[in-house]
Amino acid sequence: MAQPVRLGVIGFGNVGKAFARMLLARQTELKSLGLRFVITGIFTARHGHVIDRKGIDLQRALAAGNLWEIRRRGSAIAGLEFVRTCPADILVEVSSLNPFNGEPALGYVKEALARSLSVVTANKGPIAYAYPRLVELAARHHCRILFESTVLDGCPLFSLVRETLPTTHIIGFRGILNSTSNLVLQKIEEGMSMKRAIAYAQEIGIAETNASYDLDGYDAQLKTSILVQVLLGERLTPSQITRGGIGHLSESEIRAAARRGRHYHLVSTARRKSGGVDASVEVHLLPRTDRLSLISGTSNGIILETDTLQTLTISEENPGPDQTAYGVLADCIRLSGSLPKARSKE
Ligand SMILES: NC(=O)c1ccc[n+]([C@@H]2O[C@H](COP(=O)([O-])OP(=O)(O)OC[C@H]3O[C@@H](n4cnc5c(N)ncnc54)[C@H](OP(=O)(O)O)[C@@H]3O)[C@@H](O)[C@H]2O)c1
Structure with missing residues (x-):
C-alpha cells in the first residue's frame, strides 16, 4: 500500500x-x-x-x-x-x-x-x-x-501557464473573477431582489464568509493582484489596484440595461505599461459582442493576452465549492x- x-x-x-x-x-x-x-x-x-x-x-x-x-x-x-x-x-x-x-x-x-x-x-x-x-x-x-x-x-490557470506555455510572456488580461457579483447581477436581471440574490449566493456556498468582500470588489482586487504578481511578474499589492464593486448599482438600472441588451459585470483588467502594470477592478456595461458578456451566473473566466498564442480564453462554467x-x-x-x-x- x-x-x-x-x-x-x-x-x-x-x-x-x-x-x-x-x-x-x-x-x-x-x-x-x-x-x-x-x-x-x-x-x-x-x-x-x-x-x-x-x-x-x-x-x-x-x-x-x-x-x-x-x-x-x-x-x-x-x-x-x-x-x-x-x-x-x-x-x-x-x-x-x-x-x-x-x-x-x-x-x-x-x-x-x-x-x-x-x-x-x-x-x-x-x-x-x-x-x-x-x-x-x-x-x-x-x-x-x-x-x-x-x-x-x-480551473487550471496557474498550472496551465506554468506547465504548458514555455517562454511565453503574459502581456495583460481581462476577466470576470468574482462569481458572487456575477451571479447576483444575473439574478437581479431575472427579477430577484439584491438581498435575495446575495442570500442565494450564500446558500450555494460561493460567497465569502463576509459577502461584502465580494460585492465591494475586495475579492476581485486580491485575485487581480495575485494574477499580476504570478503571471506578469510585477509586485502589485491589492491597494495599488483601483477597486470598484456592484453595491452602488440599483436593481432598476441593472434590469433596464439588460432590456437594452447590455449587461453589467465586475471586470478585472491588467496591462503592462512602460515601467510597470496598470490594473483595476471596475463595473463595466458590456455589449453582447464582448466575449466576457457570455460569462453568466457563477461562471468566471479570463482572456489572457500573450506574446505567443495571442489571446487565450479560459472559463469555467458555474463553479462552486466542489x-x-x-x-x-x-x-x-x-x-x-x-x-x-x-x-x-x-
Ligand atoms: N466557497 C468557494 O467557492 C471558494 C472559491 C474559491 C476560494 N475560496 C476560498 O476558500 C476559503 C474557504 O472558503 P469557504 O467558502 O469554505 O468559507 P467558509 O464556509 O466560511 O468556511 C471558513 C472556514 O474557516 C474557518 N475559520 C474562520 N476563521 C478562522 C481562523 N481565524 N482560523 C482558523 N480557521 C478559521 C471557519 O471556522 P468555523 O467553521 O468555526 O466558522 C470555517 O471552518 C476562503 O479563503 C475563500 O476565499 C472559496
Whole structure:
C-alpha cells in the first residue's frame, strides 16, 4: 500500500468539507496514481479542532456538528499551535478570507513553510499580500506552496501557464473573477431582489464568509493582484489596484440595461505599461459582442493576452465549492511528487 501523504486542514466550511468529501469519493483514482491522502488534523475557528495521527474518520467529521464531538481528548488550541503540532506533510489552508492583510492565514502558512511543510491554499489573502516572501520561504525550507484555487476556483490557470506555455510572456488580461457579483447581477436581471440574490449566493456556498468582500470588489482586487504578481511578474499589492464593486448599482438600472441588451459585470483588467502594470477592478456595461458578456451566473473566466498564442480564453462554467476543492486536490497531487525532502526533515 502507498505511503500515506498526511494533510493538516485549516478551515472546515464549504471548501474544507467539499475537499473531505472529494477525498472519500476519489480513493480509487488516487490509488491508481499510487497515492493515499490521510487527513491527520482539522482546525476551525468556532467548531473546534481534531488531531489524529492515524487519520481522521472523515465520514464522522462530516456528520459531526462540531469537531470536539469526535475528539477523544485534549483542550482548545490556537491555529499556530495546530500548525506546529499537527503531524502533516502538507498544510491545506482553506480558512476565511481577510482581504485587508491576509491574517491569520498568512501566519499559518508562514509557520507551515518554516516547518518544511508544503502548503496548498484556496485563500487569496496570503498569496496577494506575501507571494514573493512565501515563495522564498518555501525555497529556503525545501518545500513548495501551490494556490490554484485562489483564482477561477478549480480551473487550471496557474498550472496551465506554468506547465504548458514555455517562454511565453503574459502581456495583460481581462476577466470576470468574482462569481458572487456575477451571479447576483444575473439574478437581479431575472427579477430577484439584491438581498435575495446575495442570500442565494450564500446558500450555494460561493460567497465569502463576509459577502461584502465580494460585492465591494475586495475579492476581485486580491485575485487581480495575485494574477499580476504570478503571471506578469510585477509586485502589485491589492491597494495599488483601483477597486470598484456592484453595491452602488440599483436593481432598476441593472434590469433596464439588460432590456437594452447590455449587461453589467465586475471586470478585472491588467496591462503592462512602460515601467510597470496598470490594473483595476471596475463595473463595466458590456455589449453582447464582448466575449466576457457570455460569462453568466457563477461562471468566471479570463482572456489572457500573450506574446505567443495571442489571446487565450479560459472559463469555467458555474463553479462552486466542489470545483474549488478539486483545485486543492489537484495541487495536493502535484505536490505529493516532491514531498520526500520535506518528510525526511521530521
Ligand atoms: N466557497 C468557494 O467557492 C471558494 C472559491 C474559491 C476560494 N475560496 C476560498 O476558500 C476559503 C474557504 O472558503 P469557504 O467558502 O469554505 O468559507 P467558509 O464556509 O466560511 O468556511 C471558513 C472556514 O474557516 C474557518 N475559520 C474562520 N476563521 C478562522 C481562523 N481565524 N482560523 C482558523 N480557521 C478559521 C471557519 O471556522 P468555523 O467553521 O468555526 O466558522 C470555517 O471552518 C476562503 O479563503 C475563500 O476565499 C472559496
